[in-house]
Amino acid sequence: xxxxxxxxxxxxxxxxxxxxxxxxxxxxxxxxxxxxxxxxxxxxxxxxxxxxxxxxxxxxxxxxxxxxxxxxxxxxxxxxx
Numbered sequence: 001x002x003x004x005x006x007x008x009x010x011x012x013x014x015x016x017x018x019x020x021x022x023x024x025x026x027x028x029x030x031x032x033x034x035x036x037x038x039x040x041x042x043x044x045x046x047x048x049x050x051x052x053x054x055x056x057x058x059x060x061x062x063x064x065x066x067x068x069x070x071x072x073x074x075x076x077x078x079x080x081x
Contacts, residue, residue, distance in 0.1 A: 005036050006036075020051065023046060027046035
């Protein structure tokens with residue numbers, strides 16, 4: 001997933017409860033339905049987020065999440081240094 005797309009998706013999830021619920025319930029399906037692509041590692045990290053975390057996330061925390069989710073990964077989702 002391009003970083004711009006990732007930011008848009010995460011921002012939409014923070015601002016829109018319906019998007020947030022869809023991503024929390026099934027990140028892979030929500031990402032595909034919204035027209036994005038994601039690496040296996042990105043999907044895994046999205047699955048680790050709890051719905052209540054989205055509701056109270058600050059801009060600073062969003063930045064931290066983006067850093068963790070936007071790392072380049074190999075085909076198995078392992079970060080590339």
